[in-house]
Amino acid sequence: MSTDLRQMKKGAFSLSILSASLKIFWLFSSLFFYLYGPFIPTTTKDPVVSTTPDTDGHSPNGHGPPNGHNPNVSLSLLQLHIQEQYVVMENEIIAVTISNPMGFVTGIQYHGIENLLDVTNPEDDRGYWDVVWNTAGAKGTKGMFDRIEATDFKVIVQNDEQIELSFSRTYNSSSGDGVVPLNVDKRFVILRNSSGFYSYAIYEHLKEWPAFNIDNTRIAFKPRKDKFRYMVVADERQRFMPLPDDRKPPRGVALEYPEAVLLVDPIEPEFKGEVDDKYQYGCESKDTRVHGWISNDPPIGIWQITASEEYRSGGPLKQVLTSHVGPASLTVFHSAHYAGAAMVIRFGSNEAWKKVYGPVFIHINSLPEKEDPLGLWQNAKQQMAAEVQSWPYNFPASKDFIKADQRGTVSGRLMIRERYVSNESIPASGAYVGLALPGELGSWQTESKGYQFWSRADENGHFTLENVLSGNYSLNGWVYNFISEYQYDAFITVTPGIAIDVGELVFEPPRDGPTLWEIGIPDRTAAEFYVPDPNPKFINKLFVNHSDKFRQYGLWERYAELYPKEDLVYTVDQSDYKKDWFFAQVNRKIDDNNTYVGTTWKIEFKIDSPDTHGTYKLRLALATAHAAELQVRVNDAQTVTPLFTTGVIGKDNTIARHGIHGLYRFYTVDIPGSELVAGNNTIFLTQTNDQGPFVGIMYDYIRLEGPLTS
The missing domain is CATH 2.60.40.1120 (Carboxypeptidase-like, regulatory domain)
Structure with a gap:
């Protein structure tokens, strides 16, 4: 592997600007286009050679548009080549090949590279829309996977400024339960002078169609693994990535859940001993507007840009997957991650529905060979800002996309x-x-x-x-x-x-009386609490000495090491929640047979003279819960009936997926003053479900209020 990217440093890159005379020269010399290709990653950038299909309608390698330049074909602003098995749309910068009529993106030609996507993958596993769905009444969040294969192709717009293509599939009620009851219209758009292309889709369920559930839907791209090795999710989360081969046995060993793999014999020794897990690179919806991959040879970036979150489920704090080993690049529109079954979309048998997902911009950029490749990330962020400024777009031709x-x-x-x-x-x-x-x-x-x-x-x-x-x-x-x-x-x-x-x-936030004490910060996360160092045997090097320390694998096991016999005790006015409040109340492992027990945390505090006729308020804000039951007792841990219980709550699975928060839950517990004594008091917080390491809760904030005062 080239070592250039290994030495990349963060920081802005000052983009090269070609002279005005060279730009004019480009307009009159197709030969110059071919020889020099795209160099400036900006919106009005990068002319590349025009291509045309071979006479048999196929590219030389059968995977995308043909490489090379035909001097007998004039360069136009936009070109569309409709073949028996492929449709190729191209502008001055890129050419995009889509299977006909299935609507899978099989190739992206750019900057002299015939295909940026992984040609070792099947053609339906390079660029695609998918949906995970299930029949009505199904439980859980795992359903049937449908890599949406269209049956009809249509040209919607073709002019000098825009090409828009439709690849659609119409539901037939006679198809039976094996087909998701949706009309799906996948659209692909290329604009003049745009270094990339757009995709959006219209999903529709008619009233007379069967009831069903949607667990997940997204658009995915798989860049070439031999070139795209550096992944960028954010300024502070970017790194060289292992290869997908490293995750497969015997090079990789699955850990306590299959998404997490310990790399024991990776192709490149530098990754040995690291844990790879796609959930370590998830982001809140509000922070996922641009992410992608960088190739060093040549310096090219491929990015997914979402200009708006309006079509995503769950609001700005909903956590979604982004990019991960593959290389894979995702835009997730809806998923049950960090929320569980509560997030599943459930449609009734008499329910009509239509929704537009996207458009998403697939942005491609490049740099001269000697430039710092991280300039591609800086440009991608600039491009993202320009896309946000342009929202809502004025070019989508579907009447369902509202201008x-x-x-x-x-x-x-x-x-x-x-x-x-x-x-x-x-x-x-x-x-x-x-x-x-x-x-x-x-x-x-x-x-x-x-x-x-x-x-x-x-x-x-x-x-x-x-x-x-x-x-x-x-x-x-x-x-x-x-x-x-x-x-x-x-x-x-x-x-x-x-x-x-x-x-x-x-x-008016809930409030009855003065604060007697509080633990944490009301910020909807557990990030301010104590997050331990990971076991050195299970680290991701990116998150060593990182602000997102909670993304390391296996932190739940550290609790038993810190509290091998007795559970956490927090003493008000003495303890520091940043050091003494473990970030998650998990079960404690008690032997090598993977036996776990529920845990009871104690909050000890003093009251000089309790108001025995008043009511104290315990405010409990939870950042997440997974198959947990939280019981509250006061001054008697052995009483059979707790003062309060949440019942079994949550399927967020945040503990296993390094998320630091899932769904926010808020409870108020009334504590009669007669339950308190003068002097030392204890609140017992018991998580009762002992089934495995991932059951538990994360607290956001706890506060005890005194009785109502005038």
Whole structure:
């Protein structure tokens, strides 16, 4: 492997700018296009050779458009070649080959490379849309995998500015239970002077069709593993990646769940002893607008850019997969990850539904050989900013993609009234405010059928939600450092072109009395608590001395090492939650036979003179739960009936998947003052389900309030 990328350093790259005379020269010399190819990764960039199919309609290797330049074919702005088995759409920069009529992206030709996608994969496993679904009533989150294979091809738009192609499949009720009851129309768009192409899809379920569930849907691309070895998910999460071959036995050994593999004999020794796990590279939806892969030879990047999260399920904090070993690059539109069965989309037998996913931009960029390849990442971020600025796009031809002039705006100001913080209402600075389909408080976390629109309030609490689709919505919000969340007490109806100002809204977080003590920060994650170092035998080098230390494998096992006999005890006014509160209340392993026991954590505190006639409030904010039951007792750990129990909650699987949070849950426990004594008191937090290492909870924040005061 080339060593250039191994020495890459983070930082902005100053893009090379060709002279104006050279740009003019490009316009008049197709020979120059061929000889020099694309060098500047910008939106108006990179002419490449035009290609045309061979007479038999196939490329030389059968995997994509032919390589080379035919001097007898003139260069036009856009070209479309319809063949018996392939459709090739190309502009001055790239050529994209799609199987006809299936709609799988089989090849991307760029910068003299005939195919950026992995030609060792089958043609339906290079660039594709897929859906995981199940019949109505099915339990769990694992269903039937459908790599959506279209049956009809149609040219929607073809002119000097745009080509848009449709690859569709219409559901036939006579097909039986083996086919997902959806109409799917996959669209692919290429624009003039654009270094990349777009894809979006329209899913439709008619009222008379069978009930069913959707567990997962996404678009995936598989770049060449011999070239794309450096993965970038974020500024602080990027690295050389192992090869997919390293994960297979005997080079790799599956750990306690199959996605995590210990590399024991990798092809390149530098990866030996590392753990590879795709979940270590997941991101919150709000942070997944650009990610991808870099090739060093030649310096080329392939990126997925999402200009909006409006079509994704679960709001801005929903965690989704991004890029991982393969190389694989994903845009996940809906998944049950970090949420479980509560996130599954369930359709009734008399339920009509239609939704547009995307468009997603597949951006390709390049640099001269001697330039720092990390400049490709800087350019990809610049391209992402330009795509966001252009949202909603004006080019999609489907009437189901709603343009800007048919959308509305909702604005207002969110204030916080919390008398133990301030005598007056204060601005909800930095609050997340969003619109989702109507539902109960917090239901936006698992809402999956509609669209969501989110924004951050400014320092004065003002917010604006732009480009909102017509419909009825609940207005929701939450603020860091305050428990629970806000929901407006009326539905908001958005119509085309309307601007709604909801005025000043007031959020009153739950509060009855003064804070006696608190543990953690109300930020919806467990990140502020103690995250241990990993077992040296199971590390990912990227996360050594990293702010996302919680992404290391096997941290749940460290609890038993820290607390081999007795569980965690936290003493108010003495303990420090950053050091003394383990980030997850997991089961403790007690022997080498993988026997686990539930755990009881103690919070010890003093009250000089409890109000025996009053009611104390224990506020419990949970960052995640997985098959857990949390019971609360006060001053008597042996009492049969707990003061409070959550019942069995959660299928988030966050502990196993290094997520630090899943679904947010909030509880208030009433503690009669008569249960407390003068002097030392103890609250017992018991997680009762002892079935395995991944059962447990992560706390977000705990607070004890005294009785109501005037």
